[in-house]
Amino acid sequence: MYDGVPEALRRLVELMETMPGSFRGEFQLGYWGGVTGGADAWSVRVEADIDETEFFLTGSTAEEVLRKAFDETQRRIPPTR
Numbered sequence: 538m539y540d541g542v543p544e545a546l547r548r549l550v551e552l553m554e555t556m557p558g559s560f561r562g563e564f565q566l567g568y569w570g571g572v573t574g575g576a577d578a579w580s581v582r583v584e585a586d587i588d589e590t591e592f593f594l595t596g597s598t599a600e601e602v603l604r605k606a607f608d609e610t611q612r613r614i615p616p617t618r
């Protein structure tokens with residue numbers, strides 16, 4: 538694991554626990570061990586009370602997908618009414 542993974546994980550968990558909405562968000566971090574040839578081996582699926590409810594991202598490192606998930610989740614949080 539890379540040095541930035543714990544911080545990226547903490548930030549995403551904190552966002553899921555504190556974001557507004559009618560239900561608490563959740564995410565799944567995945568790793569495909571057999572991926573070769575430079576393809577993305579890491580993935581994250583997020584489901585939350587956000588625009589379009591759910592999304593899936595891939596990346597080359599755990600830190601990358603966790604950070605991308607944080608940014609995308611924040612982007613999809615509906616404006617406070």
